[in-house]
Amino acid sequence: MSIIYMLLAVSVVVALIFFVAFILSVKDGQYDDVYTPSVRMLFEDELVKPDSEKESSVNKVKSN
């Protein structure tokens, strides 16, 4: 039955891992803005243009 020590240790360690993950995520600022990411995830991925075309369009803006 001394396996219970093992089990207790494992359960506490698992709980602690999640706890530390929570603390780190708060520290990281994940809870500072809880709204914007919910919008951001709905943006569609766009097609990527070849670089040369991109260059030229940037220049167009500059001339504006």
Add this chain to the structure above:
Amino acid sequence: MENCFHCGDECREDSLVFQEKPFCCSGCKTVFEIFENNDLSYYYKLENTPGISPKIQESKYDFLDNAEIAEKLLEFDDGNVKIISFLIPSIHCSSCIWILENLHKLQKGVRSSQVDFPQKKVRISFSAEEISLKSLVLLLSRIGYEPYISLENYESKKENINRSLIYKLGVAGFAFGNIMFLSFPEYFEINEFWLDQFKHIFRWLMFSFSLPVVFYSGSDYFISAFKGLRSRILNIDVPIALGISVLFIRSTAEIIMNTGTGFFDSLSGLVFFLLLGRFFQHKTYAFLSFERDYKSYFPIAVTRIKDDGEQITEEQVQVYKVQKGDRIIIRNEELIPMDAILIKGEARIDYSFVTGEAEAVEKKSGDKLYSGGRQLGGIIEVEALKEVQQSYLTQLWSDEVFKKDKNSGFQSLTNKISKRFTVSVLSVAILSAAFWMFYDPSKALNVFTAVLIIACPCAIALAAPFTLGNLLRIFGKNKLYLKEASVIEQVAKIDTVVFDKTGTITTNKQNSICYDGLELAEEELEMLGGSLRASNHPLSRALYSILDRNSIKTPEVFQEFSGQGIESDYGDKKLKIGSAAFVGNKPVAEGTLEKTSVHVSSNDNYKGCFTFHNSYRNGVEDVFEKLSAGKELIILSGDNEGEKQKLQELLPAGTAMYFNQRPGDKLEFIKKLQQRGKKVMMVGDGLNDAGALAQSDVGIVISENINVFSPACDGILDASMFSKFHEFIRLSSKGISIIHWSFILSLSYNLLGLGFAVTGNLMPVVAAILMPLSSISIVLFTTFSTQQIASGLKTK
């Protein structure tokens, strides 16, 4: 009529069509072209007409070339990579987020950008070699997202976000869950062999989990109780701190002496629920600020004229560096940051910001201009008379009322009840301990601690946070944004409401006129329309749009005399429109001098005048009518007495009115009311009310656009909800009665628990059930009843 593809405004006759899409102005079209050329047209797919019409003056940001100022604005700078956060008030939809986070596609040199939507901020990291700060700001302005940069940005330190409440809540929740799980076997008290074997390790594990709960999560309660005791106040945190420490000490003693399992589960649960209440009460509106002073309105830099004898140059200089005698250039729509004398140019200064007067005043060279005025029209040159901090408007902030914490003297309902509660709990505990001392001394200590544990006022401490927190959210949904929950308690106590006039009970738009004098012939009206259309004066524009003529006659000769009026010649007829003195020598009717009016004469025969009225907000009469029952109402206006008669007709009898009140007078007025023992609510709108707002018990700002800044206050009410003003006050009082009812409810739980405690039968499992049960039922009760009382707000 079509709507602009970019910004959604109505297109007028002079609108543009580009790629078969209508645009209201060339600004909108240009933004569309920029996005189209850079493959960013997804912007228009995300939302319909998401755009903002760009209005910029390129020269406005010249000060960003000044390295010293630019450096102060940056968040991070390692020479090449720079990071800056901008506040962009026009952020309003998902398209805005998308375009701002794709800035790097638009502009080379932008490395990344991230939007914080609730705060309306964007954080941009850019490479200084490829794009300067100024061109970055100009780029944002050009696509309609003009950053708001004010003097406040110059001084603000790196804000430290206080996340300690989330940490504490996290620790308490973590420990609560684990302790519950560990104490579960002992709830059933089965004297089973294996359980007996291992219960020590379970108990010591619970003990170690409870350590951070008591010493970290609960630390606020100990500190606050200590502070309260030191100033001889029995606040609610005293019995809570007492309960927590008794729980912890008794539980530790039990496991050391091996007499029981302790109350670690109840202990951590208690702290967790208490912190949850605190977290709930703490609703913040990130996009609003309640702490603003003049710095958020003032420009960061001004254009100074440097004359070194040989040549005259302009330079951008930080406003604090402007000295007495410096020459400054103020452009259209710019704010005058210090008291000054007008040297050159035509000044039309809009002081509505400072004094509450609706009409802009014309100034001649040599006149004194006060800080806070906004120049409308051309460029003017002024000479500074004082430094920024010593100027007329800014001096208001040196009044001590801005330094003290408003809530320091306020005793909340919870703390009031806690005094009686703590005394009675302590006496019950001592009495029952004394009884057991006599009857069975071995149980005396047990009973004493049990009473303190079960009477720990968890539910009482939760009643106010949940009721007020709920109301705070309901108010927020109905566009009354309060600074913090305790404001509601203050509102409920108000007996005097003081209103500012201009901008508060009137709208900012002047849209009603009346005509006095000889009737104008149809032909004259047509001529009037034609002349007004040609003029750029704001009053002409306003009058033209109100008259709304279908047919107009364009004058042959048209001349505008600045500060006086316009003269138009139709060959056989001459029309003069403008001030009374300009138009003719007719004696002006009594009272009209104080009002905003436009006079008309035809062939030098005086015809009459159009008088503008401030139009009052919808529901003003109703709000005053409802409030006048039980509350004293006062109008305190910075404007002249022109509207007095109209106000007297409109508002209930007994409404006191005071006019020509300067910002300092308003502050003093409120102070005097308070000295007479009144609880005063100030309702205002501009900086001129700032002192009164700070002095009053509750300061509410009415705002037509909540993205525009409001002075420091306790709450901001969207102008569209003004007609519900009395409802908010009524709801606040009802909220207080809900708190009273919850107190009764939680006291009955406490009595029930005390029954167990004084008889010496408090089992850990009873405590573990009773404590969360009382807390949860209080939460449910307050939530449902606040929803119930607030339902009236929606349907009406």
